[in-house]
Amino acid sequence: MSERKITLEVLRYRPEIESEPVFQSYRVPCQEEWVVLDALNYIKDNLDRTLSYRWSCHMAVCGSCSVVINDNPMLSCKAFLRDLPDHIRVEPLHNFPIERDLMVELDDFMAKLKSVKPYLIPKQPVAEEDGTYRQSSMQLKKYKPFAMCINCMACYAVCPQYGLNEGFVGPAAMALAHRYNTDSRDQGRRAREDVVASNDGIWECTFVGACSDVCPKNVDPAAAIQQTKIASTVDYFTDLLMPGKKANR
Amino acid sequence: MTHQPYVRPMPASWWMRQGRYMRYMIREVTCLFIGLHAFVLLIGTYRLSQGREAFEAFLTALWSPAGQLMSTAILVMAVIHSVTWFNLTPKAMPVWIGDKQVPDWVIVAAHYGGWAVVSIVVLILAGRLS
Numbered sequence: 001m002s003e004r005k006i007t008l009e010v011l012r013y014r015p016e017i018e019s020e021p022v023f024q025s026y027r028v029p030c031q032e033e034w035v036v037l038d039a040l041n042y043i044k045d046n047l048d049r050t051l052s053y054r055w056s057c058h059m060a061v062c063g064s065c066s067v068v069i070n071d072n073p074m075l076s077c078k079a080f081l082r083d084l085p086d087h088i089r090v091e092p093l094h095n096f097p098i099e100r101d102l103m104v105e106l107d108d109f110m111a112k113l114k115s116v117k118p119y120l121i122p123k124q125p126v127a128e129e130d131g132t133y134r135q136s137s138m139q140l141k142k143y144k145p146f147a148m149c150i151n152c153m154a155c156y157a158v159c160p161q162y163g164l165n166e167g168f169v170g171p172a173a174m175a176l177a178h179r180y181n182t183d184s185r186d187q188g189r190r191a192r193e194d195v196v197a198s199n200d201g202i203w204e205c206t207f208v209g210a211c212s213d214v215c216p217k218n219v220d221p222a223a224a225i226q227q228t229k230i231a232s233t234v235d236y237f238t239d240l241l242m243p244g245k246k247a248n249r
Numbered sequence: 250m251t252h253q254p255y256v257r258p259m260p261a262s263w264w265m266r267q268g269r270y271m272r273y274m275i276r277e278v279t280c281l282f283i284g285l286h287a288f289v290l291l292i293g294t295y296r297l298s299q300g301r302e303a304f305e306a307f308l309t310a311l312w313s314p315a316g317q318l319m320s321t322a323i324l325v326m327a328v329i330h331s332v333t334w335f336n337l338t339p340k341a342m343p344v345w346i347g348d349k350q351v352p353d354w355v356i357v358a359a360h361y362g363g364w365a366v367v368s369i370v371v372l373i374l375a376g377r378l379s
Contacts, residue, residue, distance in 0.1 A: 015253035071267065097254035105254050138348040160270060163259045207337065208273045226341035 003029050006081060008039055010051065011091040013098045021098060023089070024048075030081050036090065037065050037076040040102075053102035060216060063150030066157070067102050068094055073154035075216050093157035109153055112169050115195045116177035121188025139184040146179035146224050148217040155211035155221050167200040171211035171221030174202060178224035181231070189231075197232040205229075276333045282326035285319075335360040 006028050013021040026047055028039045037055055044051050055065035058077045065076045068091040070084065081088075096104035126133055155171035162168045177196045181189045195201055205225045212222040264270040289311075296307035310316050338360055339353035372378040 013255050015251040015255070021255060021257070094257070095259070097256045099252075099254055141348065142345075160259075160263055163263065206273075206277070208270070209337070209340075210267075210269050210273075212340075213269060220340065223340035223343070226337075227343070230341060 004032075004081075004086070005029050006039065006084075007087045008036075008043065009087065009089045010040075010043070010102065011089075011098075012051075012101050013092075014050070014100060032082060034081045035077050036067070036069055036079040036081065036084070036088065039081065039088075040076060040090070051102075052100045061150060063152035066093060066152040066154050066216075067091065068157060073157040073214050075152060075154075078216055093153055095157055095159065095163040096153070104153075106153075108166065109151075109156060109170070109172075112173040113151070113176065115169065116173050116180075117188060117192050117195075118173075118176045118180060120180065120183065120186050121191055122185060123187040133185045135184055142184075143179050143182040146175050146182070146219060149175060149179075149215075149219050150217055152216060154214045154216065155219075158210040158214045160208060160210075161204055161206060165200070165204060168204045169195060169198075169201045171205075171225065172219075174205075174228065175219050175221035175224040178228050181228070189235075193232070193235070196228060197235070202229050202232060272333075275329065279326040279330035279333075282323050283330055286323045286327065289319075289323075331364065335364075 008026045008028050009023045010026065011021045012018065012024045026043050028042050028047075030039055030042070037058060040051065040053055040055075044053075053065070053067065053076075055077065056062040057064075060075050060078045063075070066073055067076050068074075069076065069079050070089055073093055076090070090102065092098050092102045092104045096106075096108070099105050120133075122133070149172050151172060153172065155175075156162050159168075159171055162170050174196060177192050180186045181192065181196075197203075202225050205222075207222060207226060209222045212220045215221065264274045293304070293307055293311075296303045311320065335357055339356040342356065344351040344356060369378065
C-alpha cells in the first residue's frame with residue numbers, strides 16, 4: 001500500500017517574526033495508527049524545529065495537547081489521522097491569547113479554576129484518628145461524571161460566551177464547582193457561591209451546549225451549569241423565605 | 250524570548266462559523282416569536298375589554314392574510330422553541346430513583362406527554378373537541 005501523505009496547515013505565531021499569526025503548510029508522510037500529535041512530532045523532528053506546541057502523556061490523560069483541528073477543539077493525541085481528511089488545519093485554542101504557535105496563555109483559566117475553590121470544604125473536618133471520610137457508591141455516582149475533567153480547555157475554546165466576555169468563569173471551572181457541590185463530603189456551596197452564582201458565573205451561560213459536545217472526557221459542563229442554576233435559584237428563595245435555613249449549607 | 254501574546258478578535262459573524270452555533274441562534278430567536286405571541290394575546294385582552302365590536306375587529310385582523318402569516322410563523326417558531334428546550338431538559342433536571350438515573354428519553358417524553366395533555370384540555374375548553 002502506498003504511503004499516505006497529508007498536508008498539515010499549522011497556525012504559526014512567533015512574536016519576534018510575525019506581528020499576527022499566519023498559516024504554514026507541511027507535507028507529512030503518515031502511518032495508519034498516527035494521531036495529529038504524531039504528525040506534529042514528525043514536523044518538529046524532521047521538517048521544522050521551530051514549531052512550538054504542548055504535549056505530555058500522548059494518551060488523553062494530561063489534557064495539555066488540545067488544539068483546534070479543522071475548527072473543532074480536540075486533544076491532538078486523540079485525533080486519529082485516519083478519521084480526518086488529507087488536508088488538516090491545526091490552530092491554537094480559540095478564545096485564548098496565543099503565546100507562540102499552538103501554545104496559548106493559561107493564566108486566566110488557572111485563576112478561574114482556583115476561584116471556585118476546587119477542593120473539599122467539609123463542615124467539620126474529620127480528625128485523623130476518626131479515619132477517612134465515608135462515602136457510598138451511590139453518593140460517588142452522583143458527582144463522578146463531573147470529576148473526569150482533565151483541564152484541556154477545549155470547552156472554553158468552543159464557548160462563544162467566553163469569547164465574548166473574558167470575565168465568564170467558564171464551563172470547566174463551573175463543572176468542577178458542581179463536582180464538589182454535589183459531593184456528599186463537601187459543605188462548601190456557600191463558600192463558592194460568590195463566584196459560581198455571580199453574573200460572570202452560571203448566569204453568563206446561555207446554554208449553547210457546545211462545551212459538552214467537544215469534551216473529550218464526556219464531562220457535560222452544560223448540564224453542570226444548568227443544574228447549578230436550579231440549585232442556586234432554590235438557595236435564593238430559601239434565603240429569602242426562610243433566613244434561618246442559611247446556616248445549614 | 251519575546252512575550253507578546255496575540256489575541257484573535259472574535260468576529261460578529263462567529264455564529265455562522267459552525268452548525269451548532271447556528272442551531273443555538275435559531276433556538277434563541279424563537280424567543281422573540283414567543284414574546285410576539287404574548288403581545289398579541291395582550292392586545293386581544295385589551296380589545297376584549299373595549300367591547301364586542303373592538304374584539305371582533307381584532308379577530309378579523311388576526312384572520313387577514315398578514316395575520317395568518319404571522320400566526321403560522323409564531324406556530325412554527327413555538328414548535329421549534331418547545332422541541333429544542335424539551336430535548337435539553339434532561340441536562341438541567343436529571344431525575345434519580347434510588348441509585349438509578351432515569352433515562353433522558355423518559356424525561357423528554359414526560360414533557361411531550363404534558364404538552365399533549367395541556368393541548369387537549371385547551372381544545373376541550375375551546376369547544377374544539379367534544
